[in-house]
Amino acid sequence: MSETVLRPGDDLRRPDVPAAAALHLRAFPAFFMASLGAPFLREFYHGFVDDPDAVTVVGRADDGRLLGVVVGTLDPGRFFGRLLRRRGLRFAAVGALAAVRRPRTAVRLLRAVAYRGEVPGDASGALLNSICVDPTAEHAGHGRRLIAAWWDRARERGATSAFLVTDATGNDRVNDFYRRAGWTLVDAYTTPEGRRMNRYRRSVLDRR
Template sequence: MTETGVVDTEELTGADIHAAAALHVRAFPRFFLSSLGERFLREYYHGFLLDPDAVTVVARTADGALAGIVVGSVRPEAFYRRLLRRRGLRMAVAAAWPALRSPRTALRLLRGIAYRGDVPVAAHGALLSSICVDPAVENTGRGRALIDRWWLRARQQGATSAYLVTDADDNDRVNAFYQRCGWTPVGSYLTREQRRMNCYSITAPADGS
């Protein structure tokens, strides 16, 4: 156990799904996926369970509570196809009420259905889809431990490179975090909502370590 009361990292389990959705909302209260509600997020995180291409890491407190989670996939296009096929209907039903309340949300949701991990910059390999840490244990090194362990497991599943995207504006702390963790900026782009996004990548060492 660490001085922060957080134990070693392990994989996401079915028992974590409700806590993962709640943690996501706490960590990202103003972000799009959070606006779709915990029911939607439970379906989203459930899609990473038992998928052959999924890479998941969680951190727990000493009493077993979820302190952080990172999810992604080594073959994002195939993963998101399966996610849509297996859980698309459940996700759509879960997001129906938020979408009805906001036409803008509905449009973003429709575009999200077609998402396959593609970004309009030169990035390829495994995709780190989401990382969130309980605000109560931020600035304790837990985020770095999670992302490093995720990248290790992605390499163990055959990945030689990986990428992620995050907001470019009003997000200096997060952008600095990824660069401290060894991820390199490879480009920026605007979404249809005019959000400027930064894309970061990382490549496995030539010696495979």
């Protein structure tokens, strides 16, 4: 068996999409997007491949296996508008299957499909949508290297700030990760479904 060494640097490529979806399921089995299933996640990750506003970084083991992936966009409104035009019918089809299996997800699914990066308050700059690392490779600094590589790449492409949102409740490990990685908690808000969300920000003015 090869050593587990995550090497960030490559962009997400089309052949990586099934592995990225499977990795997301392993990393976040109890979260909403995972509850929509692998077909929905494959459509989600496909949307970042070759998009002009997408910023993606993957990490691989020495044997080429995908061990980590982080995706985001320089212009959330433009990116998600284009995503709906390009893949909206596919999202609707796979989302309908998920809603049949779990009817309680239907309302949140509609909001997810219509999402354009909006959050309450002053949310400007690039958006980091998702980061996940294979659970077998956690606790070795891989996630911090991945998110640092994503931020470096976003800055190289002109971003001066970025933000992300994550659950505020029952999500201490993830919140701690973002703080340790140099992101600053700027505010919190509650979604229409009652989820409490934290918003983090990163800027070129940060000293870290």
